[in-house]
Amino acid sequence: MLIATVGTVLGVxxxxxxxxxxxxxxxxxxxxxxxxxxxxxxxxxxxxQPVRLLIRxxxxxxxxxxxPDFAVGAKEIKAGHVETITFTPDKVGQFxxxxxxxxxxxxxxxxxxxxxx
Amino acid sequence: xxxxxxxxxxxxxxxxxxxxACSAGAEERxxxxxxxxxxxxxxxxxxxxxxxxxxxLLSEDVHHGMYLDGYGLQTSAYPGHDGGLRFVAxxxxxxxxxxxxxxxxxxxYMIGHLRxxxxxxxxxxxxxxxxxxxxxxxxxxxxxxxxxxxxxx
Amino acid sequence: xxxxLFGLVDLNARLxxxxxxxxxxxxxxxxxxxAAVLVNTFLFVVILLACLVGGYSAGNYNFGIMIVxxxxxxxxxxxxxxxxxxxxxxxxxxxxxxxxxQRGRLLDVVPGxxxxxxxxKWPTRLRNMWLMNVAFLMTTYFSGFMTVxxxxxxxLLGLVILTAFIVGLVFERRNFCLYxxxxxxxxxxxxxxxMVEVRRKDPEICRQHKVKTCYLGNECGHxxxxxxxxxxxxxxxxxxxxxxxxxxxxxxxxxxxxxxPGADLLVDxxxxxxxxxxxxxxxxxxxxxxxxxxxxxxxxxxxKDMVRAATWSGFxxxxxxxxxxxxxxxxxxxxxxxxxxKRFSGNREVPLKNVFTNFAYTLVPLGLGVWIAFSLGxxxxxxxxxxxxxxxxxxxxxxxxxTANFPWTPVWTAYLGYVQGATMLVFYLFxxxxxYRIAKQTYPTxxxxxxxxxxxxxxxxxxxxxxxxxxxx
Numbered sequence: 172m173l174i175a176t177v178g179t180v181l182g183v184x185x186x187x188x189x190x191x192x193x194x195x196x197x198x199x200x201x202x203x204x205x206x207x208x209x210x211x212x213x214x215x216x217x218x219x220q221p222v223r224l225l226i227r228x229x230x231x232x233x234x235x236x237x238x239p240d241f242a243v244g245a246k247e248i249k250a251g252h253v254e255t256i257t258f259t260p261d262k263v264g265q266f267x268x269x270x271x272x273x274x275x276x277x278x279x280x281x282x283x284x285x286x287x288x
Numbered sequence: 289x290x291x292x293x294x295x296x297x298x299x300x301x302x303x304x305x306x307x308x309a310c311s312a313g314a315e316e317r318x319x320x321x322x323x324x325x326x327x328x329x330x331x332x333x334x335x336x337x338x339x340x341x342x343x344x345l346l347s348e349d350v351h352h353g354m355y356l357d358g359y360g361l362q363t364s365a366y367p368g369h370d371g372g373l374r375f376v377a378x379x380x381x382x383x384x385x386x387x388x389x390x391x392x393x394x395x396x397y398m399i400g401h402l403r404x405x406x407x408x409x410x411x412x413x414x415x416x417x418x419x420x421x422x423x424x425x426x427x428x429x430x431x432x433x434x435x436x437x438x439x440x441x
Numbered sequence: 442x443x444x445x446l447f448g449l450v451d452l453n454a455r456l457x458x459x460x461x462x463x464x465x466x467x468x469x470x471x472x473x474x475x476a477a478v479l480v481n482t483f484l485f486v487v488i489l490l491a492c493l494v495g496g497y498s499a500g501n502y503n504f505g506i507m508i509v510x511x512x513x514x515x516x517x518x519x520x521x522x523x524x525x526x527x528x529x530x531x532x533x534x535x536x537x538x539x540x541x542x543q544r545g546r547l548l549d550v551v552p553g554x555x556x557x558x559x560x561x562k563w564p565t566r567l568r569n570m571w572l573m574n575v576a577f578l579m580t581t582y583f584s585g586f587m588t589v590x591x592x593x594x595x596x597l598l599g600l601v602i603l604t605a606f607i608v609g610l611v612f613e614r615r616n617f618c619l620y621x622x623x624x625x626x627x628x629x630x631x632x633x634x635x636m637v638e639v640r641r642k643d644p645e646i647c648r649q650h651k652v653k654t655c656y657l658g659n660e661c662g663h664x665x666x667x668x669x670x671x672x673x674x675x676x677x678x679x680x681x682x683x684x685x686x687x688x689x690x691x692x693x694x695x696x697x698x699x700x701x702p703g704a705d706l707l708v709d710x711x712x713x714x715x716x717x718x719x720x721x722x723x724x725x726x727x728x729x730x731x732x733x734x735x736x737x738x739x740x741x742x743x744x745k746d747m748v749r750a751a752t753w754s755g756f757x758x759x760x761x762x763x764x765x766x767x768x769x770x771x772x773x774x775x776x777x778x779x780x781x782x783k784r785f786s787g788n789r790e791v792p793l794k795n796v797f798t799n800f801a802y803t804l805v806p807l808g809l810g811v812w813i814a815f816s817l818g819x820x821x822x823x824x825x826x827x828x829x830x831x832x833x834x835x836x837x838x839x840x841x842x843x844t845a846n847f848p849w850t851p852v853w854t855a856y857l858g859y860v861q862g863a864t865m866l867v868f869y870l871f872x873x874x875x876x877y878r879i880a881k882q883t884y885p886t887x888x889x890x891x892x893x894x895x896x897x898x899x900x901x902x903x904x905x906x907x908x909x910x911x912x913x914x
Contacts, residue, residue: 180486187837206497225838231393231499232350250390251495251502251829252846253838273351273366326749327742357822357854381858382913384738386822388849393589394749396501396823400740410913413862414906417869421902424870428877429891 199226201234201248203275209283218263218287224256235271238285247272260287314338321345321400323352323365325392328385328400336405337380345371353388356402364389381409446701446874456699457642459687468687468697471548477532485534487834489598494835495591501826503591504834509598510588511823515816523702523809526635527628530681535602536618539609544663552660560613563620570718573626574725578767580623581729582760585748615666618681630722632677633705634805639680642696647672655686655695662688671695675713676705706802706875709882720801721772723808728767730811734911738818775801778900786884786893799883800897803876807901810868811908814861821857825850858913865912869905876901
């Protein structure tokens with residue numbers, strides 16, 4: 172019985188931890204501006220190192236993602252869904268990313284910054 | 289023009305008008321439906337069977353959709369970008385149209401009704417209930433029975 | 442003279458299933474239903490975790506919400522209760538923690554061991570459905586949250602499980618299941634319509650058997666945790682189908698019968714009477730079905746705003762209306778029809794309370810029909826979300842079965858109205874079939890029964906038409 176309860180919880184959590192360590196380097200949580208906006212709002216990465224960005228939409232509306240300076244994006248990330256974006260930043264600077272799906276009356280405020288060092 | 293030719297043209301014109309008037313039952317109906325969390329306005333659309341229905345979907349806050357049961361049609365809209373549907377309401381009944389783009393926590397309950405009159409499914413079902421009921425009542429109360437009222441087990 | 446339902450099925454017909462060796466072996470094994478309970482324990486851990494992790498994200502993409510309110514609820518209404526009575530209770534994981542603590546072990550039995558815990562007896566005054574009626578009604582106040590916000594479901598389920606645990610440590614055996622569990626109330630009432638039952642086989646054997654091991658327990662199993670007397674209980678209402686009595690009976694005298702639906706509706710004797718608390722449960726279930734349909738499957742945005750507490754005043758108004766309609770208005774309307782029935786019958790001796798209570802049981806098949814129809818309106822549009830959450834239960838980007846990106850696909854919603862109407866028709870048939878029989882039980886003469894039946898028939902027919910209008914009009 173312990174297996175069913177505690178075991179399940181531990182199993183799930185460790186499976187997820189393992190998966191995360193392998194799967195992506197940075198986690199980005201998508202929320203509309205009224206619920207907190209992107210988290211983290213500023214992502215810092217190193218130039219030349221591949222970035223695997225896991226975008227989790229924990230909101231109740233669909234979001235999108237676009238990082239035009241590196242020509243990557245996700246057309247739409249539905250509520251409760253997850254998308255992975257992979258790219259290697261080859262230039263230094265500060266680059267904005269946005270939400271591309273109309274998700275809220277404050278949709279235009281849903282933006283963050285990718286800092287490449 | 290000769291008299292007979294005028295008469296012919298008049299007759300033809302009248303026949304045409306008659307024909308148009310007879311098929312005037314099928315109209316073209318246009319609805320502007322506004323979607324805002326979590327309801328559609330107007331929330332009930334009533335048309336007649338055979339009407340050509342045009343719906344323009346406007347969103348007042350976020351990305352919404354409209355999926356029409358029974359006709360299987362879909363569209364979506366967000367502020368500044370409207371959606372539209374155009375179809376012939378050939379199926380009678382009451383159909384729900386649901387929001388088809390997750391727009392918030394109450395999204396699964398964002399529903400409106402399209403009524404295509406006459407609502408034959410409803411009428412049929414009511415008749416069926418009444419028929420079954422009357423037969424049941426008749427069988428129960430009018431049948432000549434010899435048995436005593438049943439007692440508890 | 443046999444009483445045949447619709448003139449076809451003998452109401453006394455029973456097919457005893459443990460005559461088949463595999464069934465008997467299964468029921469006698471201590472691994473059944475324990476194995477099923479463990480599976481559900483695992484499932485509910487996942488559900489709770491998913492709800493906790495889900496927090497305030499979208500309910501339709503959350504494993505917990507979808508499994509509980511779409512899959513489990515619909516299964517309960519469609520199959521588990523109408524066919525298999527309280528079969529959910531057989532495999533329910535809620536009491537497993539307190540059972541374990543009470544018994545000291547999960548699998549085998551230590552005969553004569555004093556159960557752990559205070560083991561208090563449940564107060565006699567509360568040995569009915571009233572507590573559950575109120576609790577269930579109050580739970581439905583928050584449906585606007587629980588069915589869409591994972592955190593709200595986590596709180597509800599967590600509270601129920603915690604309560605089950607605590608009550609199991611304070612009171613004896615399964616008093617939580619009997620008198621507190623929100624799921625228990627409607628299962629108990631609607632199980633009277635179900636097509637299976639647990640009953641003793643040969644009454645003579647029980648009469649000769651002096652030490653009732655089915656109630657006291659022995660080395661093969663525990664005494665009835667549901668505090669029933671397996672040797673002579675008559676209705677499905679309080680039997681949780683835990684199958685302990687199959688294990689403890691030394692004469693193999695417990696049977697699991699397949700039977701025509703609705704048999705318990707006609708049972709009314711001092712050991713198993715018809716009661717007002719159950720009547721009220723029938724009213725409450727009907728009221729909830731109406732209000733839920735209007736709020737969740739209707740087109741009125743202002744009502745939805747009230748249900749989801751867009752404003753405090755709206756929410757409180759809704760709660761007030763909901764409570765009054767379920768506890769007062771619907772019973773009052775029904776009382777009116779009961780009064781008419783008594784008037785029409787010409788009878789003076791039968792108390793109005795009896796007429797009222799007896800006929801309230803006609804709302805059992807009707808209520809089941811209403812809930813099945815309502816559940817169709819839940820599962821057909823929204824069932825496709827299940828494919829997503831099975832692959833990605835925690836919204837972490839998993840894809841266990843490859844269906845994580847399955848789009849929302851309404852299924853057969855074109856026919857929703859028809860199917861709902863047809864469901865009402867079928868259950869209406871059952872309702873009037875049993876209603877007339879109840880009339881004959883209520884009134885002393887056939888003539889009075891026929892006359893007294895007519896107003897009730899009219900009321901039930903009007904009610905059915907009302908629901909058809911609600912679903913398709």
